[in-house]
Amino acid sequence: MSKQTTKPKGILKKATPMPPPTAQNTQNTQNAPDAREVAVKHARIIHSRRDVEDQIADSMIELSKYPLARDPPRDASDPAPADAESFKNIVRLYQPSDYDDLVEERNANGLCGYTLCPSPRSRVSGGGTFKLVNYGRKDFNIVPSRELEKWCSQKCAKRAMYVKVQLNETAAWERAGIPTIQVDLLEEPKPFTADDNAADNAADKLAKDVENLKIEAQEKTVQNARDLLLERGDPTGTGKPPKRTVKLAIREKPVEAPAAPTLNPDDQGHLITEGYKTTFDAKSETVSQEVKVTAARETKPNGSPPFED
Numbered sequence: 001m002s003k004q005t006t007k008p009k010g011i012l013k014k015a016t017p018m019p020p021p022t023a024q025n026t027q028n029t030q031n032a033p034d035a036r037e038v039a040v041k042h043a044r045i046i047h048s049r050r051d052v053e054d055q056i057a058d059s060m061i062e063l064s065k066y067p068l069a070r071d072p073p074r075d076a077s078d079p080a081p082a083d084a085e086s087f088k089n090i091v092r093l094y095q096p097s098d099y100d101d102l103v104e105e106r107n108a109n110g111l112c113g114y115t116l117c118p119s120p121r122s123r124v125s126g127g128g129t130f131k132l133v134n135y136g137r138k139d140f141n142i143v144p145s146r147e148l149e150k151w152c153s154q155k156c157a158k159r160a161m162y163v164k165v166q167l168n169e170t171a172a173w174e175r176a177g178i179p180t181i182q183v184d185l186l187e188e189p190k191p192f193t194a195d196d197n198a199a200d201n202a203a204d205k206l207a208k209d210v211e212n213l214k215i216e217a218q219e220k221t222v223q224n225a226r227d228l229l230l231e232r233g234d235p236t237g238t239g240k241p242p243k244r245t246v247k248l249a250i251r252e253k254p255v256e257a258p259a260a261p262t263l264n265p266d267d268q269g270h271l272i273t274e275g276y277k278t279t280f281d282a283k284s285e286t287v288s289q290e291v292k293v294t295a296a297r298e299t300k301p302n303g304s305p306p307f308e309d
Contacts, residue, residue, distance in 0.1 A: 058091065067079055107150055
């Protein structure tokens with residue numbers, strides 16, 4: 001009898017047949033974006049970002065030569081309007097790191113880190129990495145020498161930091177299309193308008209109100225002082241201390257002098273140590289004759305003859 005052979009089973013799953021294409025699947029396939037179009041769109045976005053970065057890098061080279069108007073009376077506190085406006089329009093898209101790069105670029109040219117300052121940067125005399133600033137004052141500080149050499153003065157450092165704190169960490173290409181982003185200067189002249197006149201009037205009124213409040217507070221303080229003097233016995237309320245006399249009787253306490261210590265020849269207090277009285281053996285050979293006589297007198301009754309050796 002021959003054995004029946006069985007075919008081995010495979011371990012792989014059987015492939016499920018794909019469903020036939022329907023009208024809906026065909027429509028979704030047609031509406032799907034083309035891969036080439038997506039790639040071109042992303043490439044354009046990357047290209048626009050690089051263009052913005054290139055503009056910032058080129059503007060650093062341009063701002064490193066500012067200000068263009070350096071003749072007196074133009075200085076960092078009163079720059080030329082054209083230079084100030086151009087600087088604000090360029091730097092408004094900067095990030096804080098880009099602004100630091102601009103400061104380093106100007107220092108490399110030997111200029112102050114503040115863009116609108118025509119003065120050269122300062123040089124710290126002596127060696128050392130750190131310097132003591134305002135020694136002996138409340139604002140004493142230890143500052144790296146490199147930070148001090150970025151500016152020509154502390155005023156320019158404040159002007160530069162005032163601009164830096166207004167910059168945003170958001171990428172420049174995300175803020176390029178927002179026209180409302182503005183940067184102000186620390187010392188920027190503003191045109192006088194009717195609104196400013198109204199604001200000045202309101203400020204004057206507020207100052208007068210504050211002055212009136214101060215006067216009322218002073219009058220109230222004086223009145224409180226007068227009331228306090230009346231409570232203490234000043235009927236006039238003139239603000240002067242009352243003239244009153246108080247009789248004081250000083251009596252001395254009688255003090256008795258302590259009794260003077262007496263020296264008793266028969267007293268043997270010198271033999272007592274911490275409550276224990278030292279005694280001597282009369283029969284001991286090391287005891288002197290005088291000690292033996294004294295010990296014999298203490299041990300024998302009155303009238304008996306003294307101890308003899």
